[in-house]
Amino acid sequence: MTLYKPMLLLLRHTPSLQRWFNRFMTTFFTLSLGRHFTRGLLICFCLLIAGPLHANDSRTLRVGMTAPDWMMSDIGGNMHSLYGELEQGNEVIMVFWASWCKFCRELLPEINLFQRTLTHEKVKIFAMNIWEDGDPVSYFDSRVLKLPLILKADIIAARYNVEGTPGVVFVGADKTIRYVRQTSENTSTVMTRLQSLVIEKHLTPAAK
Missing domain, CATH: 3.40.30.10 (Glutaredoxin)
Incomplete structure (x- = not known):
């Protein structure tokens, strides 16, 4: 439960992850409930791997970068x-x-x-x-x-x-x-x- 709590809260407050999760679930239910169950699982597996990485890579802050204001x-x-x-x-x-x-x-x-x-x-x-x-x-x-x-x-x-x-x-x-x-x-x-x-x-x- 300790692991899931920060994951759920992070999903709730991170728009890019929310968009990825919505796309993941939509694709899964659309393809898996019909005749394309296997293909649906395969596509969703690809989204599972590529989605979060793509969302984070473009905005990751590192040492040496300018800090965002708040x-x-x-x-x-x-x-x-x-x-x-x-x-x-x-x-x-x-x-x-x-x-x-x-x-x-x-x-x-x-x-x-x-x-x-x-x-x-x-x-x-x-x-x-x-x-x-x-x-x-x-x-x-x-x-x-x-x-x-x-x-x-x-x-x-x-x-x-x-x-x-x-x-x-x-x-x-x-x-x-x-x-x-x-x-x-x-x-x-x-x-x-x-x-x-x-x-x-x-x-x-x-x-x-």
């Missing part, structure tokens, strides 16, 4: 804009999470502690709640997490091709994506990578 308010009613933060010289870390995500329970406290060490750094961290069926506000309160919390960020997750939780994206002040968490990376690896990106600019001589 504008949303947090639970306190404060409006935030990605480009607005970047144009003020801030770097931005987005953490896409859900209350049912086991790994998020491990990562979020580390991210929260990390934010407390950034007093003198121009870095903003946003907790982007996605694919949620629980109470993310109570979740944050019970764990005393002080990150800016943005609810119903599913559309932003879709724009950033987030396919699992937690998703972590680091965007430089120049609007370039500097880091995207890979599914194989654990909490230690993620935190080491984020820390390296933050201190990196202090190790590079300033441009003359």
Whole structure:
């Protein structure tokens, strides 16, 4: 059930996947209910393989690409804009999470502690709640997490091709994506990578 839940929510909030799924089901029922059952299964199998790949390849965001802008308010009613933060010289870390995500329970406290060490750094961290069926506000309160919390960020997750939780994206002040968490990376690896990106600019001589 844990696997199906994010898949169903991703389908619900990703128009390209919805179009592919509708085409898949229409083709299946049209061809399989008549004399073309075998051909219907074959065509649907091809759609199953090619459809999602075609939908994702054309819009996949990678390190080095320009990050898409977004504008949303947090639970306190404060409006935030990605480009607005970047144009003020801030770097931005987005953490896409859900209350049912086991790994998020491990990562979020580390991210929260990390934010407390950034007093003198121009870095903003946003907790982007996605694919949620629980109470993310109570979740944050019970764990005393002080990150800016943005609810119903599913559309932003879709724009950033987030396919699992937690998703972590680091965007430089120049609007370039500097880091995207890979599914194989654990909490230690993620935190080491984020820390390296933050201190990196202090190790590079300033441009003359």
